[in-house]
Amino acid sequence: MIGDTPAPSPVSPAASAPVPAASYAVEGHGLVKTFGSFRAVDGIDIAVPAGAIYGVLGPNGAGKTTLLRTLLGIIDPDEGHRTLLGEGQPLRMARQVGYLPEERGLYPSMKAFEAIAFMGALRGLPLKEGRVRARALLEGHGMGASADKPIRQLSKGMAQTVQLFGTIIHEPRLIVLDEPFSGLDAINQEKLEALIREQARQGVTILFSTHVIAHADRLCERIAIVAGGRIRFEGTPGQARDQLRSQVRLRTRVSDGGWRRALPADTVAEDGAWHFALPDEGIEPLLRALLDGQAGIESLSIERPGLHDAFVAIAGAAAAKQMQDAPAPEEDA
Numbered sequence: 001m002i003g004d005t006p007a008p009s010p011v012s013p014a015a016s017a018p019v020p021a022a023s024y025a026v027e028g029h030g031l032v033k034t035f036g037s038f039r040a041v042d043g044i045d046i047a048v049p050a051g052a053i054y055g056v057l058g059p060n061g062a063g064k065t066t067l068l069r070t071l072l073g074i075i076d077p078d079e080g081h082r083t084l085l086g087e088g089q090p091l092r093m094a095r096q097v098g099y100l101p102e103e104r105g106l107y108p109s110m111k112a113f114e115a116i117a118f119m120g121a122l123r124g125l126p127l128k129e130g131r132v133r134a135r136a137l138l139e140g141h142g143m144g145a146s147a148d149k150p151i152r153q154l155s156k157g158m159a160q161t162v163q164l165f166g167t168i169i170h171e172p173r174l175i176v177l178d179e180p181f182s183g184l185d186a187i188n189q190e191k192l193e194a195l196i197r198e199q200a201r202q203g204v205t206i207l208f209s210t211h212v213i214a215h216a217d218r219l220c221e222r223i224a225i226v227a228g229g230r231i232r233f234e235g236t237p238g239q240a241r242d243q244l245r246s247q248v249r250l251r252t253r254v255s256d257g258g259w260r261r262a263l264p265a266d267t268v269a270e271d272g273a274w275h276f277a278l279p280d281e282g283i284e285p286l287l288r289a290l291l292d293g294q295a296g297i298e299s300l301s302i303e304r305p306g307l308h309d310a311f312v313a314i315a316g317a318a319a320a321k322q323m324q325d326a327p328a329p330e331e332d333a
């Protein structure tokens with residue numbers, strides 16, 4: 001579910017109306033970053049629409065962190081150029097960006113609200129204002145009792161939430177989160193998803209990397225699937241799924257008859273059921289043949305492929321094996 005954030009229309013990229021350049025919060029063109037002879041980012045074009053929740057999805061070592069750092073201006077590309085909030089020199093926009101790096105780190109003896117205010121100060125927010133906002137953020141998210149506790153007394157999930165609050169305290173226009181869900185339990189993952197949606201509702205652009213398909217599926221209006229330093233797919237999760245055909249599972253009481261000629265050529269019999277991809281013409285002609293032939297339909301299901309199936313088809317089974325899937329949280333608050 002994408003919350004109340006306006007989503008781009010779910011049409012194929014070819015049919016999409018061109019988005020005006022100013023509507024992109026982040027753009028990268030022909031980006032290449034090598035470490036020695038290794039191309040960690042190998043010719044990437046990316047455009048993140050302003051206001052979108054955008055996921056960069058890929059296995060460990062795919063180049064996600066290097067891509068995010070390159071887009072942010074933390075490292076310079078060997079080739080290509082990027083634009084952050086319309087600015088060709090990304091670091092100039094640092095105060096309007098919130099960045100949660102993959103390596104987390106807070107001063108253990110600092111109080112939670114001070115840590116948040118301190119991170120805001122690094123992005124230009126006056127400390128006094130930061131302290132007020134930090135307390136409000138903590139209280140607003142049920143963590144008021146932890147405001148004066150030193151970081152070392154917080155649980156890992158709470159400390160990560162504090163760092164996240166420090167990432168957004170200066171009210172950035174763009175939030176970039178590198179693997180924000182890793183190390184969080186299901187409840188804190190759910191809270192983080194809610195926070196991301198809340199920011200997006202306020203018009204903030206969210207760009208995050210993940211190797212958990214379920215998060216991208218639930219949150220993102222658009223995704224880029226990255227493997228081996230390249231983008232293998234870019235579009236909506238629905239468009240990714242559309243790369244595969246829906247799968248039909250049919251059980252019949254009668255096992256043979258003239259109606260079997262109507263089964264598609266790719267049909268396989270397994271576990272007492274017929275399995276095949278949904279034909280282009282739909283299920284209706286087959287249904288007619290089954291009814292006319294008195295096949296005795298016991299069950300029929302048509303399943304749309306999940307994003308995980310699409311990921312396997314796009315990035316390959318080896319890359320998919322390295323993806324870690326998380327349990328789906330309960331419905332959103």
Ligand SMILES: Nc1ncnc2c1ncn2[C@@H]1O[C@H](COP(=O)(O)OP(=O)(O)OP(=O)(O)O)[C@@H](O)[C@H]1O
Nearest residue numbers: 035040058059060061062063064065066067102179
């Ligand atoms: N500073 C560096 N020097 C040498 N190699 C690097 C450097 N940074 C990244 N790499 C290599 O580039 C590749 C891509 O790394 P990157 O961290 O961008 O991937 P990732 O998709 O974010 O994966 P992970 O989630 O594991 O960090 C990896 O093989 C990594 O070892």
